[in-house]
Amino acid sequence: MSRSISKYKRSLVDYLRILVYLVAVFSFVVLALTGFYPVLVLGEHITGYLVMIHATFAPVFAGCLAVLAVMWARQCRFTPGDLPWFERLVQRLTLTEGDEARQNRNSCLGQKITFWLIIFLALPLGLSILLSMFTLFGTYWQEMLLMIHRYTAYIFTVVVVVHTVLLLRMRAK
Ligand code: HEM
Known part of the structure; x- marks a missing residue:
């Protein structure tokens, strides 16, 4: 009975994770x-209804x-098995034996790197716009902050696309 409840609980968390992921993608x-x-x-610059939709989403x-960062942080932490060739090199140099199974594991380093890049790039992306809303900064800095938002958004989009491709490739394997 308790086993079936824990199974049910696990699947609820999984569904929640998928739901949050889909809302984030949308x-x-x-x-x-x-x-x-x-x-x-x-x-031209974003105006009218587009700003309203943009600011709503x-x-x-x-x-x-933020929720995905908390849910996936553990799964995406860097481990020694992420660079098997480096581990093998160290073993050869130090004449020690390693964990063969761990080295052969598919660690998807690219996915982890892009995940952390997404999380860290979200900071300048959000902060640039938040800061530009304060009257603390003059017109020049407001323009600069909007430009930072735009260019961070370009890099952010590329990283999201790479992350999605790696995720789909991993699922297809
Ligand atoms: C973190 C959440 C985000 C917030 C709070 C936010 C907020 C805003 C706001 C308020 C504007 C209008 C600025 C203005 O005209 O003064 C804006 C513009 C813009 N945003 Fe975002 N945004 C966010 C995420 C994104 C994302 C994820 C992308 C694209 C991947 C993006 C791309 C853009 C672009 C390209 C502009 C137009 C910049 C320009 O007109 O030069 N934003 N954003």
Whole structure:
């Protein structure tokens, strides 16, 4: 009975994780479309309804990212098995024996790196816009902060795409 409850509990957490992930992906797509469309297609700054949609999905996205960071941090921590070739080199140099099973494990280092990059890039992405809303900064710095937001968003998008490709490749294996 208790085993079946723990099984049920585990699957609930898994469903929650998938739900948060899907909401995060959906809000990211909305943010990217509403942010990049005026800049890249129309050649102007984001205005009107697009700002409203962008600003509505931004806190949803930030919240989901915070939850995912907590849920996946343990899974994405760096371990000695992440660089098997380096471990083998150290063993050869120090003439010691290593854990063969751990070295052969598929550790998906790229996925871990892109995960942490997403988490760290979210800080300048959010902070740049938050700071630009304070009257503390003059027009020059507000423009600069918006530019930081835009360029961080470009890098952020590339990292998200690489992370998704690695995730899909891993699932397909
Ligand atoms: C962390 C959550 C985010 C917040 C709080 C946020 C907030 C904002 C706000 C308020 C603006 C309008 C700024 C203005 O016109 O003065 C803006 C613009 C923009 N955002 Fe975001 N955003 C977030 C995430 C994202 C993401 C994930 C992307 C793309 C992947 C993105 C891409 C853009 C772009 C390209 C612009 C237009 C910049 C420009 O007009 O030069 N944002 N954002």
